[in-house]
Amino acid sequence: MxxxxxxxxxxxxxxxxVVANDDVSFAIRxxxxxxxxxxxxxxxxxxxxxxxxLVKPDRGTMxxxxxxxxxxxxxxARAAGIAMVFQHFSLFDxxxxxENIALGMENPPALRxxxxxxxxxSEQYGLPLDPSxxxxxxxxxxxxxxxxIRCLLQDPKLLIMDEPTSVxxxxxxxxLFETLRLLRSEGTSILYISHKLEEIRSLCEHATILRLGKxxxxxxxxxxxxxxxxxxxxxxxxxxPEKADAAAGEVVLSIKSLSAPAPHxxxxxxxxxxxxxxxxxxxxxxxxxGNGQDELVAALSGEMRTRTGTISLNGTPIGRxxxxxxxxxxxxxxPEERNGHxxxxxxxxxxxxxxxxxVPMGLVERGFLRWAKARSFAEDIIKTFDVRTPGPQNAGRSxxxxxxxxxVIGREILQRPxxxxxxxxxxGVDAAAAASIRQAILDLAADGAAVVVISxxxxxxxxxxxxxxxxxxxxxxxxxxxxxxxxEQIGLLLGGAHDMEVAHVEA
Amino acid sequence: MLRLERRRQPSSFWRWAAPLAAVVLxxxxxxxxxxxxxxxxxxxxxxxxxxxxxxxxxAFSRPQLLVKAAPLILIALGLSFGFRAGIWNIGAEGQYxxxxxxxxxxxxxxxxxEARWFIFPGAILFGLLGGMLWGLIPGVLKVRFGTNEILSSxxxxxxxxxxxxxxxxxxxxxxxxxxxxxxxxxxxxxxxxNPELAAGTGAHWGVVAAILAVAGAYVVLSRHRFGYDVxxxxxxxxxxxxxxxxxxxxxxICMAISGGFAGIAGYFEVAGPSGQISIDFNVGYGFTxxxxxxxxxxxxVGILLAGLLLALTYIGGEVAALTLxxxxxxxxxxxxxxxxxxxxxxxxxDFRIRFGKAKVA
Numbered sequence: 001m002x003x004x005x006x007x008x009x010x011x012x013x014x015x016x017x018v019v020a021n022d023d024v025s026f027a028i029r030x031x032x033x034x035x036x037x038x039x040x041x042x043x044x045x046x047x048x049x050x051x052x053x054l055v056k057p058d059r060g061t062m063x064x065x066x067x068x069x070x071x072x073x074x075x076x077a078r079a080a081g082i083a084m085v086f087q088h089f090s091l092f093d094x095x096x097x098x099e100n101i102a103l104g105m106e107n108p109p110a111l112r113x114x115x116x117x118x119x120x121x122s123e124q125y126g127l128p129l130d131p132s133x134x135x136x137x138x139x140x141x142x143x144x145x146x147x148x149i150r151c152l153l154q155d156p157k158l159l160i161m162d163e164p165t166s167v168x169x170x171x172x173x174x175x176l177f178e179t180l181r182l183l184r185s186e187g188t189s190i191l192y193i194s195h196k197l198e199e200i201r202s203l204c205e206h207a208t209i210l211r212l213g214k215x216x217x218x219x220x221x222x223x224x225x226x227x228x229x230x231x232x233x234x235x236x237x238x239x240x241p242e243k244a245d246a247a248a249g250e251v252v253l254s255i256k257s258l259s260a261p262a263p264h265x266x267x268x269x270x271x272x273x274x275x276x277x278x279x280x281x282x283x284x285x286x287x288x289x290g291n292g293q294d295e296l297v298a299a300l301s302g303e304m305r306t307r308t309g310t311i312s313l314n315g316t317p318i319g320r321x322x323x324x325x326x327x328x329x330x331x332x333x334x335p336e337e338r339n340g341h342x343x344x345x346x347x348x349x350x351x352x353x354x355x356x357x358x359v360p361m362g363l364v365e366r367g368f369l370r371w372a373k374a375r376s377f378a379e380d381i382i383k384t385f386d387v388r389t390p391g392p393q394n395a396g397r398s399x400x401x402x403x404x405x406x407x408v409i410g411r412e413i414l415q416r417p418x419x420x421x422x423x424x425x426x427x428g429v430d431a432a433a434a435a436s437i438r439q440a441i442l443d444l445a446a447d448g449a450a451v452v453v454i455s456x457x458x459x460x461x462x463x464x465x466x467x468x469x470x471x472x473x474x475x476x477x478x479x480x481x482x483x484x485x486x487x488e489q490i491g492l493l494l495g496g497a498h499d500m501e502v503a504h505v506e507a
Numbered sequence: 508m509l510r511l512e513r514r515r516q517p518s519s520f521w522r523w524a525a526p527l528a529a530v531v532l533x534x535x536x537x538x539x540x541x542x543x544x545x546x547x548x549x550x551x552x553x554x555x556x557x558x559x560x561x562x563x564x565x566a567f568s569r570p571q572l573l574v575k576a577a578p579l580i581l582i583a584l585g586l587s588f589g590f591r592a593g594i595w596n597i598g599a600e601g602q603y604x605x606x607x608x609x610x611x612x613x614x615x616x617x618x619x620x621e622a623r624w625f626i627f628p629g630a631i632l633f634g635l636l637g638g639m640l641w642g643l644i645p646g647v648l649k650v651r652f653g654t655n656e657i658l659s660s661x662x663x664x665x666x667x668x669x670x671x672x673x674x675x676x677x678x679x680x681x682x683x684x685x686x687x688x689x690x691x692x693x694x695x696x697x698x699x700x701n702p703e704l705a706a707g708t709g710a711h712w713g714v715v716a717a718i719l720a721v722a723g724a725y726v727v728l729s730r731h732r733f734g735y736d737v738x739x740x741x742x743x744x745x746x747x748x749x750x751x752x753x754x755x756x757x758x759x760i761c762m763a764i765s766g767g768f769a770g771i772a773g774y775f776e777v778a779g780p781s782g783q784i785s786i787d788f789n790v791g792y793g794f795t796x797x798x799x800x801x802x803x804x805x806x807x808v809g810i811l812l813a814g815l816l817l818a819l820t821y822i823g824g825e826v827a828a829l830t831l832x833x834x835x836x837x838x839x840x841x842x843x844x845x846x847x848x849x850x851x852x853x854x855x856x857d858f859r860i861r862f863g864k865a866k867v868a
Contacts, residue, residue, distance in 0.1 A: 303748050324751035333749075340743040347742060354735060355750040367732050 005030045005189045006051070006069070006082075006158055011060035013046050020046035021057065022213040028158065033180060033190045035200040035221060037233055038210035039430035044193050047210070048160050051191070052084045053077035065157070075106070083151035084160040089143050093136035093266060100135055101150045121152050125179045136266045140167035140289045148179070159183065160191045165199055166427075167456060169288050170491040177203055195233075195431060196459070197226035211235050234432050248466065249279030250314075252450040253300075253331070253419045258310040260299055268292040270299060271474040277419070277450040282441065284465025284482060285454040287494055292474040293423055293454050294336065300421045300452070301333035302326040313419060324359045330418035332356065334408050336427060336454075338401065342408045345397035349389065352396050353378035353411055360415045377414070385410030386436065402433035409437050413444050420444060423454040438464050458490055470494045511858040521856040526802050526809070529849035530816065536844055546831055554831055555823030555841070568822050570709030574780050575792075575821045577713035578603070578772035580814035582796035584717075584724045585768025587805040589761035591728075592740040596762060598645065598660030599769040600793025601667035602638040606770025607777035608674055609637025611690060611784050614699035615679060618691065626698035631712075631774055638770015639763045641667060646762030650755040656762070668789070675786045690784035693777060701779030713775030717814075720768065725807040737761070769793060791839070795821075798846045817842060 007027040013020045020043045028034045038044045049055040051062065053071030062069040064080055071077040074084075091100050098115045102108035109117070115131040122129040127145045135143060144164060151159055161180075165173045180190055180203065194200055200207060201221045209217045209232045217232045258273040270292050277283050287293060298304035300311065302323035311319045313329050321329065335341045343352045354374050358364045363374045378392035385406045389399055396404055409425055425441065426434035442464055445451045454471070455461050461468060465482040470493035477493050534556070538548030559568040582599045589596045596602075613633035614626050645659035674680075679690040693699045704710045728734035740747040740757055748754060772792065781788055799817050803809030824838025 301749065302751070322751055322753065323749060327751075335749060337745075341745045341749055344739055344743040344746045347739070351735070351739075355739070355746065358732065358750075364732050368730055369732060369735060371730070 003030055004028070004063075005065060007063040008047075008051075009061050009063070011047065011050055011057045011062070013043075013050060013055060013057045019213045021050070024060070024210070024213070024215055026208045026215060026218065028189050028191060029206075030157075030189055031184055031187045032206055033184055033192055033204045035204035035207035036191060036193045036210065037195065037197075037200065037207055037229060039195070039233055039432070042210040042233070043213040044210055045162070046213075048084065048162065048191065048193065051077070051158075052082060052160060078154055078156075081155075081157035082160065083154050083156035083158070085144065085147045085151055085162065085164060087162040087164075087166070089147055091135045091143055091146060094134065096132050096134050097129060097138075097146050098131035100146060101131075101153065104150055105153075117153060118149055121149050125149075125152060125182055126175060127179055141169065141172040144168070144176075148176075152183075156188060158189045158191060160193070162193045163195070164192075165194065165196060167289050169494045170458065170487050172288075173199070197221075197229050198459070200229070201226060209233055230431055234430075248281040249448065251276045252279050252314055253277040253452070254312045254315075256310055256312075258299060258306055260295060260304060260306055263295065263298070263304060266290075268295055268474045270295050273474075273476045275469065275476060275479060277452055279418075279448050279450050280445055281466040282445045282451045282453055282464050283479060284461035284468045285452065285471050285476070286458055286461050286468060286490060287454075287456070287471035289456055291471045293471060295474070296471065296476075297333055297335050297421055297423045297454065300331070301335065302331075323356075327356060327360050327415070327417075331421070332360075332412040332415055332417035332419070333421040334412050334423065334425065336423040338404050338408055339397070343396045343404055346395055348395055349382070349387075349392040349399075349407060350375045350378045352407070353381060353392070355411075357411060357415060360417075381407055381410040381414055384414065385440065402429035405429050406433055406437060409440060413440050416447075417444075417449060419450045419452070421452045421454070424456065425453060426455075426457065426460060434460070458487070468493075510861045511854065512861050513858055514856075518856050518859075521852075522804065523809075525852040525856055526804065526813065526849060528852045528855075529802070529845060532848040532852060533841065533845045536848065537841055540840070540844075541833070544833070546833065551827060551831060551833070554827045555820060558830075559819060559822040559826050562826075564826075566707070568826060570703070570707055571822045572815065572818050573709040573714050574711070575818035576814045577711070577717045578776055578792045579796050579799045579817055580717040580811055581713065581720055581772040581775075582765075582769045582793055583799035583803065583810045583814060584720050584807060585765035586796060586800045587724070587803075587807070587810060588728075588737055588764050590741075590800055591805050592737045592757060592761055593744070594649075594758055594761045595657045596642060596645070596660050596765045597657050597797065598642070598662075598664045598667075598793070599765060599796055600789060600791065601660070601664035602641045602766040602769035603773040603776075603793045604664075604667040604671050604789050605641040606634035606638035606767075606773030607781075607788060608671060608679070608773075608784060609770065610634030610774030611693060611699075611777045612674075612679060614693065614696065614778070615691060617698070618696060620698050623698040627701075627778075630699055630778065631771060634770045634774025635767045636770065638773060639767040642762040642766020642769070643759065646759045649762075650758055656758075660762075664793070671784065671788060672786045675784050675788075679784050681783075688786055692782045694779075694782045699778050701775050703779075711775060711779045713772060713779065716771060716775065717811075721807045721811050724810075728807065733760070769796075795842055798842055798849075802845065802849055817845075820845070 004027045009025050011021050011024045024047060036044050046055055050057045053074045053076055069080060071080065098111050098118060101118060102111060102114055108114060118131040127149060129142060129145045129149060164176060168176065184190060192204055204221050207219050207221045208215055211233060254276050256274050258270055260270040262269045268291060299306050302321055306319040313331055318326050318329055339345045354363055357377050361377050363370050363377060375392055381387065382389060382392060387407045388403050409422065412420055425437050441451055441453065453464060462482060467479040468482040468485055469479040470477045472494060534552050538552055541548045541551040559565060582603060586596055586599055610630040610633045614630040617626055620626055641663060644663060645656040648654040648659050649656045676688045681689060681691045701711050701713065736747060736752045736757060739750060740752055777784060777788065795817055799810055799813045803813035820838055820841050824841060827833045827837065828835045
């Protein structure tokens with residue numbers, strides 16, 4: 001029987017108006033992979049921030065290795081043997097791997113020695129990484145390896161990982177899990193935060209489930225079904241999106257040999273993309289972040305103009321049209337980044353409703369804004385898509401990520417577009433909201449719209465797509481029927497193999 | 508120990524209280540300055556802020572309030588569009604000068620015409636065009652070549668000043684002026700003159716234009732698509748592009764608006780209070796208007812109030828120079844202090860001050 005590494009007892013943290021953690025107690029044993037499950041806003045981040053010394057709990061105690069543990073800042077947490085890989089990487093694009101790692105260290109050794117240690121650790125744990133490569137050129141998976149190796153160099157007792165697989169291909173996930181299992185066999189404990197239940201089932205021995213700041217259950221994920229865990233997390237029966245089988249109609253959106261140069265230094269060029277999307281179908285486009293997703297959305301939404309004739313909507317070329325002309329023609333888009341791209345965080349929801357609804361919904365008359373109409377459009381979105389907010393006068397930033405995403409997707413869907421292009425529709429969105437967004441997308445397709453969903457969540461794509469295609473280095477693979485595709489086939493389409501090849505050459 | 512802690516949301520109270528606090532802080536710092544110069548600070552502050560409006564000789568100085576406020580408000584309103592969208596036109600002074608030259612040049616080209624219905628509106632239009640063209644130069648450079656509009660617009664001020672000097676002793680020089688530099692006096696050219704509309708108020712057509720501009724800017728910013736685009740661009744440029752705003756076009760329009768407003772202000776000034784194109788025609792309204800725009804929170808009504816306040820410091824500074832023997836540069840110092848105080852107090856909008864030891868939050 002392994003002994004306890006870290007014990008939390010009655011941790012409570014309140015923020016004005018909200019209890020983030022309410023009397024949370026659980027224990028992490030030595031050498032176990034412990035899952036922390038919960039929807040957005042369940043208090044997972046606050047809890048791990050308490051452990052990592054970023055947040056000071058109001059009440060409760062922590063015991064590490066039998067000794068009281070009260071980190072005042074992350075430095076103390078690291079000194080005590082606790083390391084954390086954040087969901088958002090804190091790396092400088094213009095520096096190389098070794099320089100980035102040195103920046104995070106208290107007393108960095110000479111770069112050459114550090115590079116050697118990085119090579120050693122990366123070989124030992126099967127995470128191929130060349131210390132001299134510039135971070136800007138690395139894939140998301142490789143960037144994550146930089147963060148993990150940064151942690152491993154401290155020889156941690158407990159490694160906290162916040163949603164580590166959201167940016168990885170199946171093959172990369174596989175490599176990561178091997179590494180984590182190796183760490184576990186060496187006695188390192190891992191606190192693994194995720195909402196991907198299948199992963200947790202294959203990796204973790206123990207799971208603690210949080211809802212609204214409280215521990216609502218613990219389970220052995222290996223012996224519990226994903227659905228049961230999801231329902232514990234949500235606290236309600238989960239609605240699984242239903243997909244109606246419908247025959248695909250006429251070609252609505254047609255892309256013919258679309259190429260475009262990379263818009264900026266770390267962008268991706270689009271290379272010879274051709275595809276037809278028919279009325280009533282959902283085309284799922286998978287791929288690891290940074291393979292041209294943003295550029296493809298920009299080319300379709302009209303933010304990036306392309307050569308005449310490459311993109312057409314119902315036979316009309318739209319490649320040279322701006323975003324509003326395309327909206328008027330019936331093409332709506334929702335980019336990945338909610339804050340500052342798909343929505344303006346400092347503006348009210350009414351103003352955000354105007355952002356794309358102005359032309360198609362007739363919210364502007366002879367140049368003048370029709371505020372009353374815009375407001376009722378915003379209210380309509382809030383009501384139809386169950387956006388949790390006191391009202392449309394609230395700023396976008398006051399909404400949680402999931403709610404703002406529901407607003408953004410709802411805003412496009414309510415415009416009844418003929419073509420909808422969405423990038424990462426449920427990124428960072430809790431399970432219930434994700435299910436309702438997916439259902440809304442399916443309903444739109446069932447009503448005869450052509451839908452393009454770009455996502456890195458393969459489960460999502462498999463759930464809602466009719467056809468699947470992969471984006472790799474700006475190239476789009478030929479679409480294949482989504483039904484019956486295996487994870488291995490998808491992984492190969494995504495070009496995960498290619499990623500590993502590079503690493504082997506370097507190693 | 509004092510500590511700054513970032514607010515979750517900018518404080519809406521401090522957003523509007525900051526300008527007022529800045530004014531009070533400026534009075535205080537100014538008082539210290541006057542005390543250091545050996546003047547009674549209370550008397551100096553009263554001379555600058557009170558006497559011009561309510562003092563013994565207020566009848567002479569009071570009309571000056573509107574005379575000075577009108578160009579400040581007009582220019583600041585124009586600038587506020589660009590500033591809101593993140594386009595930094597620092598060269599309103601040059602656009603103001605070019606507006607005056609174009610307007611006066613048009614009017615003087617027809618001298619001694621008596622067709623006021625044609626000359627006066629035409630000259631205003633030319634003033635508008637002159638300022639607009641001068642503002643569009645940095646705008647086009649930015650859109651075409653990505654140059655920094657802060658530098659190019661500022662440098663064009665000095666070009667404009669040299670053109671002004673050249674005009675005053677060359678092309679626009681008064682043929683009957685006995686060789687003195689400077690153009691004909693437009694006050695004596697009825698068709699072009701921008702007269703005081705009601706005696707003793709200081710109100711001329713520029714004041715009317717400023718009031719109309721305040722109302723117009725308010726409507727455009729709150730009700731028109733263009734104002735929405737400007738605000739969206741300032742807050743989230745990427746979201747604006749997604750919403751269909753063409754960033755290059757927006758830059759050109761904003762530069763044209765700020766240049767045009769400055770140009771109109773230039774003509775009203777040269778055809779009224781100033782009277783002629785002279786080497787030192789400009790007195791820095793274009794720069795002071797930047798302070799007005801920020802002190803007024805880039806809001807039309809705020810700019811109206813801030814414009815009046817800064818106009819008061821101009822007059823008060825002159826009164827203080829006369830009665831207290833303060834150097835005339837004191838006004839500029841005072842105006843500069845106002846901007847710095849505002850920047851200091853503005854910290855409170857985004858941060859709160861905490862006393863005591865830092866807690867891990």
